[in-house]
Amino acid sequence: MGVEVAVEGLTKSFGSQKIWEDVTFTLPKGEVSALLGPSGTGKSVFLKSLIGLLRPEAGSIHIGDTDILQCTSKELYEVRKLFGVLFQDGALFGSMNLYDNVAFPLREHTRKSESEVRKIVMEKLELTGLTGAEGKLPGEISGGMRKRAGLARALVLDPEIILVDEPDSGLDPVRTTYLAQSLIDINAQIDATILIVTHNINLARTVPDNLGMLYRKRLVMFGPREVLLTSEEPSVRQFLRGSKIGPIGMSEEKDDAQMREELAQAEAGHSDGSVGEDEMRGVPPQMQPTPGSPTRQGEIRREERVRDMLDTLPQNAQDAIREEWASRGHGNGNATAGVGAGAAASSSDSVDDHYGSSAQ
Numbered sequence: 176m177g178v179e180v181a182v183e184g185l186t187k188s189f190g191s192q193k194i195w196e197d198v199t200f201t202l203p204k205g206e207v208s209a210l211l212g213p214s215g216t217g218k219s220v221f222l223k224s225l226i227g228l229l230r231p232e233a234g235s236i237h238i239g240d241t242d243i244l245q246c247t248s249k250e251l252y253e254v255r256k257l258f259g260v261l262f263q264d265g266a267l268f269g270s271m272n273l274y275d276n277v278a279f280p281l282r283e284h285t286r287k288s289e290s291e292v293r294k295i296v297m298e299k300l301e302l303t304g305l306t307g308a309e310g311k312l313p314g315e316i317s318g319g320m321r322k323r324a325g326l327a328r329a330l331v332l333d334p335e336i337i338l339v340d341e342p343d344s345g346l347d348p349v350r351t352t353y354l355a356q357s358l359i360d361i362n363a364q365i366d367a368t369i370l371i372v373t374h375n376i377n378l379a380r381t382v383p384d385n386l387g388m389l390y391r392k393r394l395v396m397f398g399p400r401e402v403l404l405t406s407e408e409p410s411v412r413q414f415l416r417g418s419k420i421g422p423i424g425m426s427e428e429k430d431d432a433q434m435r436e437e438l439a440q441a442e443a444g445h446s447d448g449s450v451g452e453d454e455m456r457g458v459p460p461q462m463q464p465t466p467g468s469p470t471r472q473g474e475i476r477r478e479e480r481v482r483d484m485l486d487t488l489p490q491n492a493q494d495a496i497r498e499e500w501a502s503r504g505h506g507n508g509n510a511t512a513g514v515g516a517g518a519a520a521s522s523s524d525s526v527d528d529h530y531g532s533s534a535q
């Protein structure tokens with residue numbers, strides 16, 4: 176099962192440039208979470224901080240019981256083995272064929288025999304739909320295949336946490352959906368904790384259990400996906416619609432004069448090409464594992480968790496969650512298929528424990 180990742184009061188600067196500050200939230204174990212944010216808000220820096228490649232100057236990052244900002248380098252080495260990371264471009268070695276690329280972490284970090292390595296590599300290549308392509312070089316295959324090879328390589332050490340940096344970059348919408356489906360299926364199969372960093376709104380709306388957004392050097396919010404998707408926060412609504420109207424500008428933020436001018440243009444009928452407000456309202460159904468996959472344990476645990484905190488969530492989010500449960504025949508929140516009746520009482524965690532003060 177995946178481990179919990181708890182980030183508290185995290186602040187990162189490069190010299191005098193503050194990237195983000197006081198970021199607090201928890202990735203629940205075995206659930207799929209996504210972090211949204213305009214370009215340059217430090218999402219990749221955040222991922223690199225989680226695996227100890229960059230060092231924030233304040234706060235803590237607990238991976239299970241270990242605070243990676245306080246631990247020894249030996250402990251950090253052990254913690255890193257829990258991670259599988261899919262970088263934007265797949266980060267494959269150009270001179271190695273796919274088989275050797277995927278085998279690389281096994282040969283580097285384990286003492287497995289070549290026949291054991293072969294068994295694992297072929298299994299992961301099959302899982303990511305790459306059987307038959309193992310002899311190809313990265314330069315000979317499409318961007319989508321490179322991503323999947325990167326994913327296969329991220330999976331060979333049986334990670335408990337999978338970090339995915341912009342899974343859609345360089346992919347068309349159909350291939351992005353296939354990759355997202357792979358992530359959901361993998362979550363069902365190995366119950367790993369998954370964090371996806373993305374600006375793909377469709378993916379953010381349909382794939383994760385939990386959703387957050389970084390903006391203006393802060394975590395605007397993080398919590399069950401229904402909270403962000405029904406939020407009235409102007410930056411969140413603007414981002415979801417991809418509209419020019421709102422506080423987010425071409426560079427990080429804009430001034431009042433520009434905001435007034437853009438609003439006047441919109442009122443005069445000038446379209447900025449964004450998705451209509453009504454189209455972006457509501458919570459679409461979540462992507463499910465491919466039929467025949469194991470039940471997603473993260474989804475069951477999430478339901479228990481959300482049930483515990485339901486009354487603390489904004490009304491819009493509560494309504495969306497209750498509606499979704501009702502559509503699945505889960506009644507008004509008092510009964511859950513597949514979840515023990517004692518579950519709601521078993522956790523003492525409050526919404527603040529899970530999501531910090533930024534949960535809304």
Ligand SMILES: Nc1ncnc2c1ncn2[C@@H]1O[C@H](COP(=O)(O)OP(=O)(O)OP(=O)(O)O)[C@@H](O)[C@H]1O
Binds near residue numbers: 189216
């Ligand atoms: N090693 C570094 N040294 C100095 N500045 C850095 C370093 N890495 C990132 N930055 C800066 O941190 C900021 C955030 O970068 P980051 O790549 O994390 O943004 P992002 O949200 O992932 O953007 P995008 O969505 O466009 O990929 C940028 O201003 C970048 O220049």
